[in-house]
Amino acid sequence: MPLLVTSRSTHGRKRTVTSKSTHGGGGKPKPGQAPKPKPGKAPQPKRTPKAPVKRKWSPGLDVACCAAEAFGALVTASGRPWSAGQTLALYWMTAGDPDAGASIEDTLQAAGCPACGWPDGVTPAAGASLILGVHLAEPHAIAVTPDGTWWSWGEPFDPAAWPELVVEEAWCLR
Secondary structure: OOEEEEEEOOOOOEEEEEEOOOOOOOOOOOOOOOOOOOOOOOOOOOOOOOOOOOEOOOOOOOOOOHHHHHHHHHHHHOOOOOOHHHHHHHHHOOOOOOOOOEOHHHHHHHHOOOEEEOOOOOOOOOOOEEEEEEEOOOEEEEEEOOOOOEEEOOEEEOHHHOOOOEEEEEEEEO
C-alpha cells in the first residue's frame, strides 16, 4: 500500500508525495549511498597479482640459490654438463645479496629457458621436467626429473618423508 505524505513547501504551497514503500526504499540510491547488489550475484573481490615468492632455503650453505640449483639439477638430468659455478652465476643474475633468494620465474628468465607455470589442479604430462616451489622450513625449490624423481640440493628427495610439505607453485620446462 503506497504511503501518502503531505508537507508544505517553503513557498506555502501544499505538496503531496506518493511513495511505493513504507521504508523509503525503491528506486535509485540517494547521493552518497552505495547501490544495492543485484540478487543472485555475490560481489567479486578484486584480485591483485601476488609477487613471486623468493625461494631461498639453503641449509648449511652460504648462498640462498635453491631455484638455480633446481634448474641445474634438471640440466644435469637431461645429460648436459652443469657446474656449481654455473649455479652461482645464474643466482647472481637474479639476486644482489647472498641471502636474498630468487623466484623460480626470475631464475628461468635469467637462464633464457622457456617455461610455463601450471595453474592449480592441472597436472603436467608424464615425462615433463618440473621445478616446484614448496614450503618446508622456508620457501624452497625442488627439481622433478622426467622419470618422477624429486631432487633437492643434488640429492634425491622423498616428499613422503615431509608430511608438512606444501607445493605452492609448479613450473614445467619445455
